[in-house]
Amino acid sequence: MEGSDHGDDIQMLEAGEFSPQVSSDATEENLASVQKFVAVCVTVLMICSLVYIGTIVFGGDGFVTYRPGDQALESQEIYSELIDFDGIKLNGNGVTVCIVDSGIMPEHVDIEDAEIVMWKDFVQNRAKPYDDHGHGTSMAGILIADGWMKGIAPKVDLLVAKALSEDGSGDDGIVAEAIDWCVVNGADVISLSLGGAPDILPFNIGSGRGSDDAAADAIDQGVFVIAAAGNDGGDDDDGDVSSPCSERLVICVGGVKQNGEHWSGSSTGDNNGRAFPFMLPRSDPHQKPELVAPAQKVPVINYEGSWSLVDGTSAATVYVTGAIALLLQENPQLSESTSSSNSDQVKEWIQQSVQPAEGQTGHDDDYGYGLLKIQALLDMADS
Template sequence: EIDHEGSDIRAIKLVVSITLGITLVLAAGYLGAVLLSDGAILLRPSEVALERHTTYHELVQPAPETLTGNGVVACIVDSGIALDHTDFESVNLVGWKDFINGNSDPYDDHGHGTSMAGLLVANGWLKGMAKEVDLLVAKALGSDGSGSDTLVADAVDWCVENGADVISLSLGGAPNILPFSIGSGRTSGDAANDAIDAGVYVVAAAGNDGEDDDGDVAHPSSEAGVISVGGVTIKGTHWSGSSKGDNNGRLLPLPILMPRGDPNKKPEVVAPAEGVPVLTEDGGWGIADGTSAATVYVTGALCLLLEQKPELKPEASNGADTVDTVKRWLMDSAVPEEGQTTHDDYYGYGLLNVSGLIDLATQA
């Protein structure tokens, strides 16, 4: 989505937005209740929701439970975090920055950020992928779920400055049609590329274009070194809302795209994206559709990998070369669809395989 502010071409900026639908569990039959001895009622996710949560974790072939992300710094750029949720009681928040309103205390006036953070660090009824990471949260999306690409770029820079090993971007926008415009400003793609050059892993949503696909994955997941994540259903099949990657190159429509090669074809991998159980900012639980959720699964996998192999962290790595190596392991460990022999523009190199990724890295 391009936001034209007036007729001055220098004012053109990219607007990124979250592309995840949240359905309240109460309306979807995903809420359960327990009657306590004192007569109080405790709300909790239903057994159906918990079973779905477990099924999705098993789908991506989880790492050993001894790996929790301990010692790894993950940064989520989103709409914030509601720390008062009971499933966040043990979260280790080591940094917070509000690029929207400048508030010093963490909050979430939309809910998307809380849902994404829960997929990574929840440790209650729902269990995050890497629940013991050191968490940084940058609020760069407002109460309507959107924000300027420049603010997202600033947030990515902040993540790097504060020691992030992995940056999770469950957001996206249309590619910048005029990236060369004078005064167009620093983009999230610029910031992501600088982070990658420093050895930081950047994971971003492929997008939820579905039938309205514009021909390529969302920005900034379209950047070569960024790990673009598409979506699957609970059966591991392609989720119909997931965006398609353009890997053959094109001159028109703008922007010009060069052909992509391995391990940077888009999307790189797919992960859970349909009816994913999540936390909500009001202290409850919900279900979510979207590659936003899929993104966090891959973020979590990388955090577990870096705990297992700390020499792959930015401060010990060879920068972008190490990121490229890890992307090749991600590619080689992914599980393709039945009959798939090469990269697929929807299914990527295959379904995220967490244990396979860690095994490949350990054998290297």
Template sequence: MKKLLATLGIIALLVAPISTGISAAAEDESKEDYLVMFDGPAQKGLLNAFGVDDEDILRDYDLLPVYHINLTEGQAEGLDNHPQIQHVEENADAQAFSQTEPWGIPHVEGTDSRDEGYTGEGVNVAVLDTGIDASHEDLDVAGGHSVFDDAENSDPYYDENGHGTHVAGTVAALDNDLGVVGVAPDASVYAVKVLDNSGSGSYAGIAEGIEWSIQNDMDIINMSLGGSQSSSILEEYTDLAYEEGVLVVAAAGNDGNRGGNNDSVGYPAKYDSAIAVAAVDENNQRATFSSTGPDVELSAPGVDVLSSVPGDSYDTYNGTSMASPHVAGVAAQVWAEKPELSNVELRELLQDTADELGASHQYGHGLVQSYEAIQH
């Protein structure tokens, strides 16, 4: 069939120069933008044979035998069937790839603060997690450490699981017209790998990660992880970080129920030295999975949260793991503008300026608010 159409195309070429009917019809038809590539040197005479006037030729290219042309549908079909034409394509539209702002960022006033230039610059945030994909287009990982020594898990900048990369994106995905943007895009994030590529770890590993964070001058530690069993040593390390001036932020846990009246906050979030963060949805309703109890301190977005995942990709996750980095990012924004505050004073400020949502055992002091805290 293609051969037959090609033959018809040759016939059209032969008769076009002696027939004025094609040109007249072409003038009556609407024309569209096309790119035409010849199979060999471009011949303007061939185009003229199909009724293409010089004024319809918008551009001829130098490095490839390509013309940018206005054509009628009939002219395009005829050229496409000609053996000396390699490609005939409609000129497709293109747009700049835009950046998406996940709903949680404006929800915690991260957008308002960023618009005023409050971006978390100069604040170091340690993400204790499954590592961070340092090659991701939307992340700038400042450094890191792995508590593992096996080949599979020893690289903190490799995150097969994806959890740590997602958390890091919520804290500080770059404001670069790509993908998403984090709460504090100019904060420095560090990949502290305390969970392996399957998402599992131990209290010993978390303690080592906290120790590394203290020794390497981290300002904020985010721990979107936890367990149901308390540990005096893990508590000692969490307390030590707080005593050393580090703000410790941790996910409250995903052991809540629909009634929301159980005491289910996990560790290390349950320790007094950590901010336990609960999860809410876009309507400021507690996510049913969000752990509850007297240790809940702040709330943040944790449902359908869009962020970075390995391989220059993006995905939506649910969990208090997603809520905690919103608070870490807000803390980075506020601390960058109020560096005179101690971690204790910063924590109190975040509590005082939170948007009260309801029962304290479900929401704590309420929804964390960046701009309100900065302006307070």
């Protein structure tokens, strides 16, 4: 995407590869910080498939069935129980969700009956839905699958904006355009399983309007924005969650393992404030991440027609997206807001309904306020 008019050319870069434009009097220390923190990369936040899982079943009548393997089905059951999704009768009907990602391959058996209400390709301007990376299809399946895999909200009205290229990266300005498109076309919820380093515009003047700005504008118009915390937890952590997840009113999602413990790859939030890049301390209910959801060995559909187990806060993001869609189905008045007041309200409900880790008091920079519990969230709204 060289020569794009949409801002910085975004690529998947190793640490130290990017040389940002800074003023000539910038110190070496500040330059190193810029290289670490500047928002120059928006990429998918799902680690490559751990294993492709499929089983061929031969029927006595001569028919052959290809289905996910037992490990994928067991993982689906474990996570469904972990987040209290079992027994919920809602399906997202009447709620419009927009996924900004690498596209969607609607021919997969688990989503072939889903209706894509609207599609926009910001990368190659193709008229029909496609996915040349696969990440977007996998994320869509967590939301709308209604076959072997069971999505959290399979009956939502789905908008899909392709803003990431075949290598899973994208221009932050194009992602911002895609977010704007979601808003214009009536999205109630925008799901962003992507992210980059937090923005420090004073040292990156040419970057223009970014995904964090677009997310904030969407929320100001009453749209819920859910985004991934990031996958640089542990020794590689850059000190905060990804952008636009770092935006104040965005619902930022970290990850857990099948036993409910924190997934070590999930990015840690910085909630104490800092001098460079400048950030005020965050306060409740906006500390990052706000909550955690399934992020390790998550069963997903693949754009080739198969299934996989994957890691990443990308997946966790869509679980929360689905939960918010169910919340809006049961409480449609929340979608009528044209201001950020609804996001403030739902964040308070999230803080009060999640399950903290054992021994946790208050917010935790890794675990957020706690683990997503869908039924408890719905009950909180009804109380």
